[in-house]
Ligand SMILES: [Fe+2]
């Protein structure tokens with residue numbers, strides 16, 4: 492068996508564990524076992540930090556599902572080699588929302604699964620988008636601890652259920668939220684002076700809070716019809732306005748969780764722009780809470796640089812994204828006019844072209860078609876205009892700090908924190 496990581500010794504691999512991710516076997520639906528292989532981990536006598544990973548179930552096609560489920564339940568934890576992550580990712584995309592909402596599985600196990608997923612995803616971003624080397628043992632432990640604290644702290648509060656709904660609705664919004672939480676956490680950790688926190692424990696608490704804020708900021712999207720959320724491109728004005736409602740839905744869904752006020756404010760106002768052209772309230776400058784400004788920066792940076800599946804865009808490099816975010820747009824007045832129009836649900840002049848048609852069905856279809864074309868054109872132009880510069884959206888000083896933070900690879904280490912590993 493040829494594997495990239497670990498020492499190949501036939502059906503077994505010797506590894507320090509960093510090439511494998513742990514999963515709870517009861518999460519696995521047997522018919523997905525063709526997508527990835529499962530390994531059990533065996534301690535090597537006298538060798539600290541090195542393990543034998545033995546491949547199980549080489550061919551499961553002839554084993555009945557009920558037998559497989561019984562066999563899987565014999566282990567508390569099994570492992571998947573990173574080389575099989577493609578198949579495992581597909582499995583998660585199709586099943587994660589069911590697993591997280593499954594009351595038959597203990598909440599700790601569901602939280603653990605979600606922690607592993609967050610952790611793997613962030614490691615992937617560090618390597619693929621920032622070219623950072625594999626984290627050392629200390630960073631590895633702290634990053635995992637941060638994720639585990641952030642998720643553990645809210646997992647009992649129906650957080651996983653809410654996330655499950657969001658994932659079932661829109662998997663990409665969930666992965667985006669995890670990355671936003673992580674970006675916010677590394678920013679706060681690297682810039683404690685901006686937040687007036689004193690001492691390590693105060694900083695640690697705040698880092699966890701902003702990670703939670705990032706994880707939850709778009710949870711209100713679960714209330715927006717999925718055909719709008721997942722629509723590739725053609726958003727009508729009405730649909731665009733519907734999407735804007737997600738910030739209010741997010742705080743509505745989280746209202747009973749007793750999250751700190753700055754977390755709730757950060758979530759509600761994460762689409763406000765510095766010049767007042769954002770939503771939901773059109774706040775500007777100092778009116779926008781600091782955490783909302785930060786969430787906005789992390790949110791847009793992720794959408795430009797780290798998400799690749801959003802309509803009308805392909806992912807840009809972190810550098811290109813920051814240039815767009817910091818740049819002044821020469822056509823700012825056109826962009827602002829467009830954003831103003833798009834936030835007002837009104838008909839556009841284009842519909843009048845269909846009015847001469849006598850057949851009412853054709854008239855309706857033409858109307859719809861023209862509306863869609865108009866909306867698509869608007870979104871495309873808006874994105875092109877945005878790409879010329881978004882400086883009007885952000886707090887310049889905060890954005891500068893964000894750029895400096897990303898520029899220092901040390902920032903990713905979370906090295907000043909004291910999380911328990
Ligand atoms: Fe959002």
Ligand SMILES: [Fe+2]
Pocket residue numbers: 667671708709790
């Ligand atoms: Fe977002």
